[in-house]
Amino acid sequence: TSGKVIKCKAAVCWAAGEPLKIEEIEVAPPNAHEVRVRILYTGICHTDEYTRSGKDPEGNFPVILGHEGGGIVESVGEDVTGVAPVCLVLITPALALIHHDLRREPSHRKQECRECKFCKSGKTNLCGKVRATQGKGLMPDNTSRFTCKGQPIHHFMGTSTFSQYTVVADVSIVAINPIAPLDRACLLGCGITTAWGAVTKQPGIKGSSVAVFGCGAIGLGVISTSSTVGASRIIAIDTNPKKEAWAKQMGATEFVNPMTLPEGKRIQDYLVEITDGGLDFTFDATGSVNVMRAALEACHKGWGVSTVIGVAAAGQEISTRPFQLVTGRVWRGTAFGGVKGRTELPGLVEDYLNKKLKIDEYITHRRQFEDISEGFHDMHTGECIRCVVNM
Ligand code: AHE
Numbered sequence: 001t002s003g004k005v006i007k008c009k010a011a012v013c014w015a016a017g018e019p020l021k022i023e024e025i026e027v028a029p030p031n032a033h034e035v036r037v038r039i040l041y042t043g044i045c046h047t048d049e050y051t052r053s054g055k056d057p058e059g060n061f062p063v064i065l066g067h068e069g070g071g072i073v074e075s076v077g078e079d080v081t082g083v084a085p086v087c088l089v090l091i092t093p094a095l096a097l098i099h100h101d102l103r104r105e106p107s108h109r110k111q112e113c114r115e116c117k118f119c120k121s122g123k124t125n126l127c128g129k130v131r132a133t134q135g136k137g138l139m140p141d142n143t144s145r146f147t148c149k150g151q152p153i154h155h156f157m158g159t160s161t162f163s164q165y166t167v168v169a170d171v172s173i174v175a176i177n178p179i180a181p182l183d184r185a186c187l188l189g190c191g192i193t194t195a196w197g198a199v200t201k202q203p204g205i206k207g208s209s210v211a212v213f214g215c216g217a218i219g220l221g222v223i224s225t226s227s228t229v230g231a232s233r234i235i236a237i238d239t240n241p242k243k244e245a246w247a248k249q250m251g252a253t254e255f256v257n258p259m260t261l262p263e264g265k266r267i268q269d270y271l272v273e274i275t276d277g278g279l280d281f282t283f284d285a286t287g288s289v290n291v292m293r294a295a296l297e298a299c300h301k302g303w304g305v306s307t308v309i310g311v312a313a314a315g316q317e318i319s320t321r322p323f324q325l326v327t328g329r330v331w332r333g334t335a336f337g338g339v340k341g342r343t344e345l346p347g348l349v350e351d352y353l354n355k356k357l358k359i360d361e362y363i364t365h366r367r368q369f370e371d372i373s374e375g376f377h378d379m380h381t382g383e384c385i386r387c388v389v390n391m
């Protein structure tokens with residue numbers, strides 16, 4: 001099929017707020033530095049729902065969503081190194097620009113892009129190379145590889161894993177150990193990796209107190225990773241009482257439901273009280289700007305660090321009294337946990353295979369591709385941690 005247009009099924013979102021519709025689409029062959037992949041499994045992340053709902057200021061429609069996938073390379077365009085047909089791959093949001101073949105040479109890592117200021121900085125996993133076109137829902141040449149009913153369909157996050165075949169930039173894909181079960185490993189494409197990175201790339205968590213706001217997949221991943229690295233106290237916070245058992249199973253030492261606090265008692269004040277002045281580290285895994293504020297203000301004076309992971313809707317802004325920062329609290333954020341996808345995902349797959357990293361524990365639901373919309377409903381029930389879709 002290399003070089004030919006492929007017809008397959010994809011879940012198309014025709015307009016903001018509309019449900020996904022399974023359609024027959026055409027997928028053009030990959031250009032230079034692009035790879036066409038048969039997606040086998042994909043997770044559904046809240047960011048897919050966020051963009052579907054119309055809250056994402058960068059939303060482009062019609063679109064094929066999905067950014068947490070795994071599959072097999074079907075064909076590659078010119079100048080692609082590191083992956084070849086039938087390689088088992090993970091698709092990751094195009095944040096890292098690291099070539100697979102250089103990943104064992106740390107001294108070269110930061111120069112791989114050779115043109116992007118971000119990659120050259122060595123300070124971030126963000127990469128400027130494909131970000132601009134990715135944000136417009138297009139491939140780097142400003143066009144789409146998808147058509148449906150004669151109309152071009154936008155890409156999403158440089159990934160579009162809700163299609164049986166997708167085309168991605170070679171910087172958005174990484175070959176992994178072929179024995180890895182993709183029906184689980186696909187979840188490393190976003191949520192679990194984000195949580196893992198947010199904790200492991202933050203120095204000082206060992207022996208420290210941590211509070212995690214929100215016990216979805218990200219929050220539970222932060223709890224689990226904090227436990228693994230040796231946090232002394234891990235307080236999980238969620239308004240859904242059913243999350244207590246989940247949080248404790250992942251390693252939380254305490255659970256607080258803000259709805260059960262006395263009338264007028266703010267969660268940050270309660271946490272400061274029970275921790276003798278506040279937490280060493282807090283994490284927002286909700287995307288609510290009020291919760292982000294509470295997470296910052298629950299930090300200990302002088303050194304507490306609060307990390308924003310959740311994605312807030314268009315137009316939302318965070319606020320706090322500047323005195324909170326003047327008195328030594330730090331407000332920071334992270335995308336994809338600071339993880340460089342192509343460099344680090346193969347190692348995370350190995351950690352999973354060696355039982356050092358949980359994935360199976362997050363999978364509460366499985367859906368066939370035709371029922372992908374049910375997977376979106378699952379997310380709203382409060383019972384679903386992650387749903388894996390069999391494509
Ligand atoms: N496009 C939105 C922002 C969406 C957003 O913040 N995405 C996060 C999480 S994606 C995984 O669920 C992210 O990492 N973004 C990095 C990037 O480069 O987009 C907006 O507000 O404009």
Ligand code: ZN
Nearest residue numbers: 045047190191
């Ligand atoms: Zn995501």
